[in-house]
Amino acid sequence: MKKNFAIIGLGRFGGSICRTLVESGHDVLAIDSNEDRVNEYMNIATHAVLANAQDENVLRSLGIRNFDHVIIAIGEDIQASILTTLMIKEMGNPYITAKAQNEYHGKVLEKIGADYVVHPERDMGIRIGHHLVSRNVVDYLELSDKYSLVELKVTNPKFFNKTLFELDFRQRFGLNVIGIRRGQEMIISPAADAVIKVDDTLMIVGGNKEINWLENQMP
Ligand code: ATP
Ligand code: ATP
Ligand code: CA
Missing domain, CATH: 3.30.70.1450 (Regulator of K+ conductance, C-terminal domain)
Incomplete structure (x- = not known):
């Protein structure tokens, strides 16, 4: 069944997931606060949007609550990762996969309700x-x-x-x-x-x- 995914953060991790999902025939909304990254994924993702995911209004206007699955692939900015996860969790519907930068970050993500926490480097x-x-x-x-x-x-x-x-x-x-x-x-x-x-x-x-x-x- 075709699912719709949103990916926040188009680093190497989020970017690889984006390509894989698109190649598997799924719809992917790709979001990044960095313009170069968004341009890079313009022709790869179904939609690519320049936006700061830490802003609740931005998440609402993008209709994030209606997505089946959201992947939070922000790494370095742990605060942004946590805040974004928390806000999307409160929206209720999407299944949340979140990338952890370290063990503590991973524990926090689990605590606030990320459904699946991944530690790719580890x-x-x-x-x-x-x-x-x-x-x-x-x-x-x-x-x-x-x-x-x-x-x-x-x-x-x-x-x-x-x-x-x-x-x-x-x-x-x-x-x-x-x-x-x-x-x-x-x-x-x-x-x-x-x-x-x-x-x-x-x-x-x-x-x-x-x-x-x-x-x-x-x-
Ligand atoms: P990777 O290890 O996957 O290659 P990275 O180390 O290159 O990632 P990170 O700092 O982990 O980069 O962030 C991944 C992406 O998330 C970056 O492209 C960054 O612009 C984006 N990002 C960071 N904060 C936000 C935010 N608040 N909203 C949207 N995108 C963000
Ligand atoms: P067990 O004594 O473990 O209950 P069993 O009564 O189910 O085994 P069989 O399935 O016929 O008996 O297997 C006999 C033996 O062959 C097992 O005890 C086990 O050592 C080995 N064996 C069979 N299948 C496997 C498997 N998939 N992986 C590892 N060992 C196996
Ligand atoms: Ca990294």
């Missing part, structure tokens, strides 16, 4: 960190502070040509395999008889400790 740092620790970690996504999802390339011959049952995977590693990627092919929800082959990438969900342990088994 999360990207974690992902790249895991990739640097082991180049076999293709991707890493924190699900909570205890659990993560990891895409891990199998390089340890101990795993080759064995089924999940033979490896007793869940019991031995305390982890669940939710997918196996083999080239272009993808085995979703593998059963006990699924075989792990050379160069497979496993999608695994589980505790961070268990994941770290398994990462270290893939030199």
Whole structure:
């Protein structure tokens, strides 16, 4: 279903979201207080508007309350980010995604009712960190502070040509395999008889400790 989005702040983060949403066929109102940024998105967003989102009258005249989803992608100016989030929250309707500059900023955004708070720099740092620790970690996504999802390339011959049952995977590693990627092919929800082959990438969900342990088994 086509949704309408408003993005406030067209830095690298807000700008990337804008391009992605438009490419996926959604309507996007792009707002920034910087004229150069607005000009840059004039031909990309459905509408691009030069406005200060901290001004409640501006938010009203743009009809922000009628949007399905508002992304607040203001970073440096934490006060502007918080005030804008608060005013849009009070309007009731839109689902609010807000970008946090740091942990404290993120806590405040959650407290005042942002529906989804993202920490792009922190999360990207974690992902790249895991990739640097082991180049076999293709991707890493924190699900909570205890659990993560990891895409891990199998390089340890101990795993080759064995089924999940033979490896007793869940019991031995305390982890669940939710997918196996083999080239272009993808085995979703593998059963006990699924075989792990050379160069497979496993999608695994589980505790961070268990994941770290398994990462270290893939030199
Ligand atoms: P990124 O890290 O995503 O690249 P940035 O660091 O380049 O962002 P930020 O300071 O985080 O820039 O702000 C993102 C955008 O938000 C900027 O283009 C800025 O002009 C815009 N912005 C800041 N305050 C407001 C405001 N009150 N109303 C509208 N836009 C704003
Ligand atoms: P469990 O003993 O965990 O309840 P189960 O009774 O559901 O397993 P099966 O699904 O047949 O039995 O799986 C047998 C064993 O194979 C499991 O105990 C587990 O070690 C392993 N296994 C099967 N599927 C997976 C999976 N998706 N991820 C990790 N391990 C699996
Ligand atoms: Ca920034």
